[in-house]
Amino acid sequence: MSDYKTLRYEERNGVAWVTLDRPEVHNAFDMVMMRELYECWRGLRDNDDVNVIVLTGSGDKAFCTGLDRIAENVGATDHTEGLGRRGATPMHTDDPCDWLPPKTAAELWKPVVAAVNGMACAGAFYLLGEVDIIIAAEHATFFDPHTTYGMPAVFEPMSMLQRMPLGEVLRMSLMGAYERMSAQRAHEVGLVQEVVPADELIEAARHVAEAIASQPPLAVQTTTRAIWYAQELGYRQALDVAKTLVQLGLDKDSLAAGKELFDSGRRTPWRLR
Structure with a gap:
């Protein structure tokens, strides 16, 4: 695999460990991370040494907080640079929902286990909407602040409807930054499959990933x-x-x-x- 600037990558026992590595901005993604995740997912399709992927974030404050709105070029509005750039008409628009989720980006059907260590919000749901199993630390929280900051939440709730009941998706999307869902509540509604103490998160993810990876x-x-x-x-x-x-x-x-x-x-x- 390539050397990455915004990801940490390692393989052991049939499992690839992919860590979002921009802790200074709570692992928010910029254009570099978006491209690197896309390359990572595509590369893992053809890597026969890997049967399962664990996705997590660097540090213990955040899994991912979505789009880094102050990163260079991210959020630019012309036709050539930044997120959402497009051609002559708005019918040709790039969006991270095409680059970040493993199944949309690469049709990657090797199971992905997410280990959520802290905040997961906004664009983090591009990722969480297409992983297969979510394990959360007890201090993890889930929320979507789009509406609070004057933006519609669109792709994120559409994705989360694959994992959560309608009312929960509506409440999280419409409450914006005024409410956060706890790891325990996320477990109760089916978003999260296991909640563990923070110091047991990696071991819990390892147990699940290596068990799956050991099978044909x-x-x-x-x-x-x-x-x-x-x-x-x-x-x-x-x-x-x-x-x-x-x-x-x-x-x-x-x-x-x-x-x-x-x-x-x-x-x-x-x-x-």
């Missing part, structure tokens, strides 16, 4: 794709696609590995959540 990758990736298809398509449409996915997701190597494990009498160690 084709089975894991096909399962991930199937679930997102079911989320995006109508039920009957998803069932039609499922017939094809079953055929694509079965191969002799995966089946042989599973049979060997079963026939050995060994049972996978598990823990109750």
Whole structure:
């Protein structure tokens, strides 16, 4: 993988650890980070050493606070520079929702586990809307301040409707900076799958990621794709696609590995959540 200016990247035990690394601005993204995340997601598609990705933020104050509005070129309004730049008509507009989310940016179906360590707000939901599992530190908070600062929240709530009930998305979007959702409340409404003390966050993410990464990758990736298809398509449409996915997701190597494990009498160690 490339050397990054705004990300930290490492691989171990089949897991890629991607850390947003601009702690001085609460890991807000600028144009450099946007491009680097896009390159990272695209590179991970073809990296056979990696089966799962953990995404987190540097430090303990913030996972990501969205767009860095004071970074150079971000927010420029002409046709050539900055976020939202466009051609001769507004029909050709670049937006971070095309660059940041792993599935939109790269059709990356290797599972992504987010470890949320602190604030996650605004454009952070571009990322959280397309990860597969979210684990949060107890002090993590979630909010969307767009409306407070005179901007519509559009892509973010659309994305979060994939993960949260309608009323919760409406409340978070409309309350703006006047309210923050706690990690515990996020767990209660299904946004977060596990809440742990801050000093246990990385270990909790490691446990989940390495467990998934230890399994046959084709089975894991096909399962991930199937679930997102079911989320995006109508039920009957998803069932039609499922017939094809079953055929694509079965191969002799995966089946042989599973049979060997079963026939050995060994049972996978598990823990109750």
